[in-house]
Amino acid sequence: xxxxxxxxxxxxxxxxxxxxxxxxxxxxxxxxxxxxxxxxxxxxxxxxxxxxxxxxxxxxxxxxxxxxxxxxxxxxxxxxxxxxxxxxxxxxxxxxxxxxxxxxxxxxxxxxxxxxxxxxxxxxxxx
Numbered sequence: 612x613x614x615x616x617x618x619x620x621x622x623x624x625x626x627x628x629x630x631x632x633x634x635x636x637x638x639x640x641x642x643x644x645x646x647x648x649x650x651x652x653x654x655x656x657x658x659x660x661x662x663x664x665x666x667x668x669x670x671x672x673x674x675x676x677x678x679x680x681x682x683x684x685x686x687x688x689x690x691x692x693x694x695x696x697x698x699x700x701x702x703x704x705x706x707x708x709x710x711x712x713x714x715x716x717x718x719x720x721x722x723x724x725x726x727x728x729x730x731x732x733x734x735x736x737x738x
Contacts, residue, residue, distance in 0.1 A: 615660040616648040617667045619674045625682040625693045644725040673705045699724045699734035
């Protein structure tokens with residue numbers, strides 16, 4: 612299996628509902644390093660998994676929609692705890708939507724959001 616990973620970052624504000632979140636129930640900021648990986652079993656006719664430039668641009672577009680936003684104010688996230696895990700899935704799903712037509716042959720995607728150097732969460736799915 613071959614893979615390509617690109618990286619970006621984003622800064623968001625959000626709050627959580629539920630006592631399990633302790634002080635994070637209050638509005639707070641988070642800075643995430645975002646790693647996105649796509650996989651395919653064989654290289655395409657050009658000898659690549661995906662065009663890294665295109666993949667980087669698509670990731671930048673997805674991340675740009677969330678960057679510097681208060682996620683509590685985003686209508687599609689109303690009533691949702693925008694946890695690191697939730698955001699990893701959101702980024703992955705948006706990447707799949709935007710890469711699908713241009714990157715045929717991909718078999719899986721994984722997105723990891725690093726909250727810090729000691730904590731991160733990932734979402735992975737087959738395509």
